[in-house]
Amino acid sequence: MSLPFLPFEVIISILLLLPARELIKFLVACKSWCAKIKSQDFIKKHLDTSVATGKSYILYLPSESKAAKTFTLLNHKSFCYEFELRVPFHLPCVLDCIIVGSVNGLICLTNISCFGHTIYLTNPSINKYLILPLSSIYRDEFDLRVIQLSLGFGYHEKTNDFKVVRIGFVEHDQSDEDDYEEATTLDHRYDFESKAEVFSLNTKVWKTVELSPNFFYKRHDTFSGVVVNECLHWKTIKSNIYEEKIVILSFHMGEETFQEIEYPKFHDEGRIDRSTCIGEFKSKLGLFTFCPVEYWFGPGEQPCQLWVMEEYGDKNSWTCHATIVLGILIHRPLSFTRNGEIVMQDRSGNTFCYDLTSNQLLDLNIQDEEHDMNIVDFTDSLVLVDLNDEPMGGEGAFPAGGHDFDEYMLMEQVLNDERIKFQSETSVPIVIAPVSSISRHCGLCLIVTLAPGFN
């Protein structure tokens, strides 16, 4: 009898059931397997299969293992420990990394010190990563005055693209004003300037986002992975001559424009101090509200509520979905899980997960005394499988891949890239400026900027 002949469609059905790290190994089986595994349509189907067959996890970077550089993965239903994944780059600055967001197997990371300047995208399942190229807008003196950078990371289904958004704002210096009194009047509230840019994984370049002259938002959530209706969302403060209030800033990942979404009208407005956290709740925009521990002196439980925007964009559709009694004092909500649970921490850094359906509060046994951890959903996927096979596009891009290079080499790389690039045009002096926040762990943190006037 002849050898059993397996139709290629059957081989594909089998390969779809394998974890991404196994598929990487089988790239060398033969050319047709390799081409299939790397195809966009296989990557997409594999991701769907991963979700359908329960290869979904809750992922975090434990503070105690930051030195060991491993992500911990928990089962997304039971929250039991499943396995660990090595952070696939060996920079000392990984020590103080924070997760900006995670979608379809791709994790966006940045450093806590010099937040938002160096950004990594990594798929730890297959040990691939890239460091985003230098900013297109924070190269001039603007970056020395930027007082806050906010990041967003999301996946845009329609264009099959991952996007990173960076918003920075700088408050204009009032110190040289003659009249200090004048500087403290209401007028100065909108005396600030914002800039925004978006990085697309498909094009691998940053693009400046045009902001309307009415972009009066400041002190955004520092990072967000909250995607609803093709848009990323941050909680922010709208501040202009007429008002100062909390709103939600949204960024449409297809149109690449910003919009504003109003907060709900709380029934007990003004009676309690309120903190809020936005998230995706069952494909809708959700808002978790609670009274911060430091303001809660009332008897009984700290009041918490979950609000849901039933019709996206319609401020009148905000509905109080649930009033929650937790039995713990919340210090910081972290995120909403894909199953509609809310992850939160108390003051001592104990981490809990609240299930709204069963009203159960589960202690995840995760300690985060420094309150700098983020917990995200994670799915096994092949995204970035093609990285490293061809050189990275985009000017000023760092080399990417599985190489070990330390931060000093990285700095060297920055300097060399910049030197080569600008020496070819004109001999421009390069200024190395220390940033105000020095890394707690590395002790060295520099940003490279051109001397003012050369942009």
Added chain:
Amino acid sequence: MASTTETKQKKMLILKSADNDEFEIEESVGVQSETIKNLVEDGFTFVPLPNVYTKALIKIIDYLKKHANKTDSNDEEIKTFDKDFVNTTFDDLFELVSAANYLHISCLMNMLCQTIADRIKDKSPEAVRKIFHINCDYTPEEEAKIRKANAQAFEGQFDESLD
């Protein structure tokens, strides 16, 4: 004419394997296969299966009979049956999965694919090539390049066995 001893109340089908053996089964058992179901709906009672050999067809008919009589009480029994069913060589599994694919029996297909996937997990690329009878069409340089670009995936020890 085929058999005349069939009982009147049960509709019967005849399946003919690639090596020309004929098997009589109840229609209700056969229609778990989408391919057979479509033929039955078109009025056929004689179903030639040019892609399915006798050896595989016997096992598949066993499977269909077992699963046609699925009730709440024999759940454990079926689980044991399934476990024995997939406990065979890779070549047998490949024949069965090809047949299940041709016959469109989705639950059998899922079970066989999952079994094969679980069994090739942790195997070395060389072992997988042998198991799937793949002729490697890479030059040594091309293969080295892929291994280098994904060095971490090739670290450590792999299962070299072929069963």
